[in-house]
Amino acid sequence: MPRKIGNETKHTIYQRIRADIITGQKKPGERLSIDILKNEFGTSVTPVRDALQMLSQEDLVTIKPRSGYYITLVSLKELNDMLELRQILELAAVERAAEKISDEQVIRLENVHEGFTTDDDANYARYTEENKNFHFLIAQASGNQELAKQIKHLHDRLARFMIIVRSGKIMSNVHGRLIERLKAHDPMGAKKALQKELDDARTSIMDKIMQEEAGSWHLGVSESSRGR
Secondary structure: OOOOOOOOOHHHHHHHHHHHHHOOOOOOOOEEOHHHHHHHHOOOHHHHHHHHHHHHHOOOEEEEOOOEEEEOOOOHHHHHHHHHHHHHHHHHHHHHHHHHOOHHHHHHHHHHHHOOOOOOHHHHHHHHHHHHHHHHHHHHHOOOHHHHHHHHHHHHHHHHHHHHHOOHHHHHHHHHHHHHHHHOOOHHHHHHHHHHHHHHHHHHHHHHHHHHHHHHHOOOOOHHHHOO
């Protein structure tokens, strides 16, 4: 059924399409028709095209010249590399954050943590945003803004995979322990708390993908590899 949103902004369209991608309503490799989307949202071509451009910057949508817009395919190798990169970047960030984090930054982290919603069907998209914001704030507390931007972008790319694990309740407990270690300015303790989250997430994602989701995710040869 069409979702008429009148004169809503490109950001609203972006959020709606992004939620559909993250929750699996739109599948990897699926073509996104601008004409269909503009009718669905009751708007013109321009905000739809702008929204798809925003999603391409998060690597959730791939733009193919003279072909159109597609939900980005991710190979198993690319997924594993992203999870490994996340571990490298976030462990470096949390170690520095534990040394430098201010009282104000701790309060901001606590506010995000306290506002955490469950990862049930109704809260999928918000769950990924809350988790991304939590880790982004930690990275900002490291004092390295480029590191923070890289971590934020990585969470955007991994959102589709992190959401299928349904680890929100466990993650909330881990985040609570992590905040305590950051407040204590304990780099090793903070790294240990984060390491558990990273290890559990990586194991759960790879197991889930390999056992149940591989067919629907079309994991295989990457887009870049096909052109070689």
